[in-house]
Amino acid sequence: RGDHGDIIRNTAVVISNTGNIIGKHRKNHIPRVGDFNESTYYYEGNTGHPVFETQFGKIAINICYGRHHPQNWMMFGLNGAEIVFNPSATIGALSEPLWSIEARNAAIAN
Numbered sequence: 001r002g003d004h005g006d007i008i009r010n011t012a013v014v015i016s017n018t019g020n021i022i023g024k025h026r027k028n029h030i031p032r033v034g035d036f037n038e039s040t041y042y043y044e045g046n047t048g049h050p051v052f053e054t055q056f057g058k059i060a061i062n063i064c065y066g067r068h069h070p071q072n073w074m075m076f077g078l079n080g081a082e083i084v085f086n087p088s089a090t091i092g093a094l095s096e097p098l099w100s101i102e103a104r105n106a107a108i109a110n
Contacts, residue, residue, distance in 0.1 A: 007043050012061040012087060014052045022052045027063040028072070049075035057082040064088040067102050070109065077110035
């Protein structure tokens with residue numbers, strides 16, 4: 001939950017290797033696909049496409065469904081990301097084969 005009490009967002013927190021919070025990214029694309037409608041419990045994020053400076057390079061987090069949106073990958077790249085992580089709770093025969101294809105496509109395009 002954020003500062004507004006009832007608003008819940010899917011948020012990834014970036015923590016440094018020393019345990020300090022570097023920043024956060026909120027999921028900016030909420031799936032509304034058939035019965036799978038996260039908008040019934042999450043609000044879309046409002047953090048843009050942040051990139052975080054770490055000891056290992058400039059990183060970004062493209063949360064779950066965001067991987068299907070090319071503009072996310074583009075904006076993280078334009079903002080200087082060298083590595084983009086894509087945490088996802090989606091599993092199964094339809095989703096998992098797409099992960100490597102989408103990741104490779106994003107890397108080539110950006």
